Amino acid sequence: MIGAPIRSEYWVNEMLIIKKHLxxxxxxxxxxxxxxxxxxxFGIDAEYLSQQLKMPVINFGLHAALPLEKILKEVSKIAKTNDSIVLQLEPGYYNRIQKLDTWQIENVIAWDHSFWETMSYHEKKQFLTSIPLSTFGEMVMATVAKEIFPSIIRKRLNALDAEYVISKFNNRPPPSSFEYSAYNLNNYGDMTKAEGSLYQGIEGDIHNPSSLSDFTSKQLTAFVKEMKLKKIKVYFANAPYLVSEYNLDELRASEALFSKDFEKIGFFIDKREDLTFGRSFFFDTNLHLNTQGRSLRTELLIISLRNKAPEITNYAEKKNYNLCNLPN
Incomplete structure (x- = not known):
């Protein structure tokens, strides 16, 4: 019953449909x-980047709880020859292991059927044994509802209909407030209306990542190799950190060790010490910048790209890209 429309994060699927459309x-x-x-x-203003770099930029940021391999597979599908990719992964991805949690399992069942199809026989067997009994019961109920009472779960079914999602996005009214919704995206894939500073939780750990798991290393190595064969350059960028104080010497030492371990895969175009932000720049988690923080982080990314990836800006200048071709 993989494909049963159980409760899950359908807005993430809608967001994927829309971003691939863009x-x-x-x-x-x-x-x-x-x-x-x-x-x-939340933290990149692709619309502003497009204007400053004079080339089309798409914000393909998704959800930090998605499996790493899911993000990489989706990016590999949309990237074409002569594109460039900046991977700004959250710190937790670098030492992640290959094990799906309940949230991820529910998404695979409900809408991420392509992820299920790419699993090996052993992975599918392991997946099925990981499904909680309560979820099996919900799968039965959702399947019955889909066949007999579809109106009860109409919103879920609409979120699975790409044509419906794209039409709704193209005809959406301008959002007046924040909502975790794919229809709060602009035409560059940026989340909008993340205004104010709501987060009151713990700070981030600027020393994380400090190590690279074998699983992540294999995933990123294979991805970079695949992109290289397609003549696509891949760069890595740090996520912003909510940090009030730290020892700079200790940070530089730990970051240097991690970068040394990471150089077999690629390199980071920025430094963590340059991406520390105060609490007033975060929206609702220590991963989500608000509108003000996003502007600062985007300016820093432009500087990093011009310093560490000049071929991106040089290519745009050679093409003399017409901004009229950018998304409206």
Whole structure:
């Protein structure tokens, strides 16, 4: 019963549909893709980047709880020859292991059927044994509702209909307030209306990541290799940190060790010490910048790209890209 429309984060599926639609509008044009979880979703202003770099930029930030392999597979589908990718992964991805939690399992059952299809026989067997008994019961009920009482779960079913989602996005009214909704995205894939500073929780750990798991290393190595074969450059960027104080020497030493371990995969275009933000710049978690914080982080990304990835800006200048071709 994989495909049973149980309760899950359907807005993430809608967001994926919309972002792939936005990328498709730029077919044939070299573009910059900013990818990762919700850190770039909230923390990057792709519209402003497009204007400053004079090339199309798409914010392909998704959700920090998605499996790493899911994010990489989706990015690999949309990236084309001569594109460039900046992976701004959340720190937790670098030492992640290959084990799905309940949230991820529910999403696979409800809407991420392509992820299920890419699993090996052993992975599918392991997946099925990981489904809680309560979820099996909900799968039965959702399947019955889909066949007999579809109106009860109409919102879920609509979120699975790509044509419906794209039509709703294209005809959406301007959002007046924040909502975790794919229809709060702009035409560059940025989340909008993340205004104010609501987060009162713990700070981030600026020394994280300090190590690279074998699983993540294999995933990123394979991804970079695949992109290289397609003549696509991949750069890595740090996520912003909510930190009030730290020892700079200790940070530089730990970051240098991590970078040394990471150099077999790629390099970071920025430094963690340059991406520390106060609490007033975060929206509702220590991963989500608010509108003000996003502006600062985007300016820092522009500086990093010009210093560490000049071929991106040089290519745009050679193409003399017409901003009229950017998404409206």
């Amino acid at each position: 990328v498709k509008q730029l077919e044939g044009e070299p573009k910059l893709i900013i990818a990762g979880g919700s850190s770039p979703l």
